[in-house]
Amino acid sequence: MLSVIQSPAVAPVRQPAAIVLDGLHLNFGPGETIFDEGQPADRVYQLISGSLRTCRILRDGRRQIEAFHFAGDVFGLETGETYRAAAQTLGPCSVRVMPRAALDALAQERGDVARRLLELTTESLRRCQDHVLMLGRRIACERVAALLLDLAERTGAHALLDVPMTRQDMADYLGLTIETVSRTFTQFQHDGLIALPTTRKVLLRDRAALEEMVD
Amino acid sequence: MLSVIQSPAVAPVRQPAAIVLDGLHLNFGPGETIFDEGQPADRVYQLISGSLRTCRILRDGRRQIEAFHFAGDVFGLETGETYRAAAQTLGPCSVRVMPRAALDALAQERGDVARRLLELTTESLRRCQDHVLMLGRRIACERVAALLLDLAERTGAHALLDVPMTRQDMADYLGLTIETVSRTFTQFQHDGLIALPTTRKVLLRDRAALEEMVD
DNA sequence: CGGACCCTTGATAGCTTTCAAGTCAGGTGG
DNA sequence: CCACCTGACTTGAAAGCTATCAAGGGTCCG
Known part of the structure; x- marks a missing residue:
C-alpha cells in the first residue's frame, strides 16, 4: 500500500526521498474542498498534480493560509482527531488517498516509514517557523x-x-x-x-x- | 540513557507521556545562551526547571521569538546540521543534555522512542501553526x-x-x-x-x- | 455583449511603530 | 539606611505602514 522510494516521478525537481501513498486516486476541480477544518482526520493525501492551499478561518471570517502545496507534497497528516486546517484546490488537482489507520499501522511495523513521517513533519515545522519569522518581523x-x-x-x-x-x-x-x-x-x-x-x-x-x- | 514514562516528575501539570532524557545535567544563570543559531546541532535538551526562549535574528537585528519553553519541554531537536534558532534562558535553568547521535540511535532501534519524537515534533508544529494564525491575522x-x-x-x-x-x-x-x-x-x-x-x-x-x- | 471574478488604483483612516521622556524597582556601595 | 545606578517598564506625541473604503479596468466565458 505504500512505498518509500528515492525520487518519485510525481515530484520532478523536489526534495530527496519521498513517501508515495499508493491508494485510491481522486480528481478535483478548481476551488474544491478536499477536507474541512474540524472534520475527522481519517485520511492522508499526496498531491499528484496541481496545487492547493491549507487554511484556517477565525469566527469573524479572517482567514490565514498556512501553506501552499505542490506536486509530490503529502498533506492531511494529523495526529489529533480532526483536521486543523481545510485543504482546498487552487486549480484542477489529482491526489492519492490512503486511510490514516493503514499508514499508522505501517509506520508501526516499518521503521523507515516512521522515519519518513518524522521527516515530513519536520519539514513542515521548518517551513512553519520561517512563516512565523516572516509574519512577525x-x-x-x-x-x-x-x-x-x-x-x-x-x-x-x-x-x-x-x-x-x-x-x-x-x-x-x-x-x-x-x-x-x-x-x-x-x-x-x-x-x-x-x-x-x-x-x-x-x-x-x-x-x-x-x-x-x-x- | 533514555526512558519513556507516563508522567515525569519534572513536568507537574503538563502533557501526557513524555520522554525523559537521562544524561548530563547542566545549570544556567539568567539570560545565558544554551546554544546559538547556526551552531552544530549535536545535542538534545530537556528543561528540568526554569524557562527559556528560542529565537532567530535577522541581519539588521530584528528578532523573532519562536517559542517559550517550560519545565518538561524538550528543545534543541533538529534534523539538520545546525540549530535553526538560539536557546536562551529567561531565568536560572536546569537542563538535561543528551548527545543527538545517541538519541538517533535509540530511535532507530526502539519504535516507541521514534514515535515519541514524532509526537514532540507534531506538538511543536501545532503550536507553530497557532503562532502563524496569530501573527498573520x-x-x-x-x-x-x-x-x-x-x-x-x-x-x-x-x-x-x-x-x-x-x-x-x-x-x-x-x-x-x-x-x-x-x-x-x-x-x-x-x-x-x-x-x-x-x-x-x-x-x-x-x-x-x-x-x-x-x- | 453581459456578467462574474479578479486585479489595480486612489483617497482616507487607523493601528502600530518610532522617537522621546519619564517612572519604577532592584541591587550596590557608601 | 539610603543615595545612586541600571535595566525594565510606562507614557506621550507624531509619523508611517498597511488597512479600509471605493471605484475603475481587464479578462474569461456563456
Whole structure:
C-alpha cells in the first residue's frame, strides 16, 4: 500500500526521498474542498498534480493560509482527531488517498516509514517557523519577495513563474490585504525587479535584489 | 540513557507521556545562551526547571521569538546540521543534555522512542501553526490575550501568573513592539481584565473576556 | 455583449511603530 | 539606611505602514 522510494516521478525537481501513498486516486476541480477544518482526520493525501492551499478561518471570517502545496507534497497528516486546517484546490488537482489507520499501522511495523513521517513533519515545522519569522518581523515587500522566491524554488521555475493562486490567497498567506499585495507587485515592476506578462505569470528580472530583501 | 514514562516528575501539570532524557545535567544563570543559531546541532535538551526562549535574528537585528519553553519541554531537536534558532534562558535553568547521535540511535532501534519524537515534533508544529494564525491575522490585544492564556495553561497557574519574560520578549514573540505590549497591558488593566500586582505578575480577573478575544 | 471574478488604483483612516521622556524597582556601595 | 545606578517598564506625541473604503479596468466565458 505504500512505498518509500528515492525520487518519485510525481515530484520532478523536489526534495530527496519521498513517501508515495499508493491508494485510491481522486480528481478535483478548481476551488474544491478536499477536507474541512474540524472534520475527522481519517485520511492522508499526496498531491499528484496541481496545487492547493491549507487554511484556517477565525469566527469573524479572517482567514490565514498556512501553506501552499505542490506536486509530490503529502498533506492531511494529523495526529489529533480532526483536521486543523481545510485543504482546498487552487486549480484542477489529482491526489492519492490512503486511510490514516493503514499508514499508522505501517509506520508501526516499518521503521523507515516512521522515519519518513518524522521527516515530513519536520519539514513542515521548518517551513512553519520561517512563516512565523516572516509574519512577525518582515514588512510587506519582504514578504512578497519571499513568497515569489519560495514559489520559484518549489515549482522548479527559473525566471518565469506560474502563479497558481489569487492575490487574495497570497494576501491571506502573507498576513496582508489583497490591495497591499497588488501594490507591492506594481512597485516591484516599477523598480525592475519583476515583470508581469499576465496576472498569473511573474518574470523574475532581478533575483539578486529579491534575495537581498529576504536576507 | 533514555526512558519513556507516563508522567515525569519534572513536568507537574503538563502533557501526557513524555520522554525523559537521562544524561548530563547542566545549570544556567539568567539570560545565558544554551546554544546559538547556526551552531552544530549535536545535542538534545530537556528543561528540568526554569524557562527559556528560542529565537532567530535577522541581519539588521530584528528578532523573532519562536517559542517559550517550560519545565518538561524538550528543545534543541533538529534534523539538520545546525540549530535553526538560539536557546536562551529567561531565568536560572536546569537542563538535561543528551548527545543527538545517541538519541538517533535509540530511535532507530526502539519504535516507541521514534514515535515519541514524532509526537514532540507534531506538538511543536501545532503550536507553530497557532503562532502563524496569530501573527498573520490577529490584532495586538488579541495576541497579548492569547499569550496570557497560553502562559496560564502551560504553567498550570489558575489566576495569578508568574511572567518569566520581559516585555521585550513578549513583543518579539507576538510580532509587536515593547511599547504596544505595555500599552495593551495598561488597557487590559483599565478594562478590568487583569491586574498587575508587580510587573512580572499578572492576575487574570476576567478570563472569559480574554478567551472571547482569542476565539 | 453581459456578467462574474479578479486585479489595480486612489483617497482616507487607523493601528502600530518610532522617537522621546519619564517612572519604577532592584541591587550596590557608601 | 539610603543615595545612586541600571535595566525594565510606562507614557506621550507624531509619523508611517498597511488597512479600509471605493471605484475603475481587464479578462474569461456563456
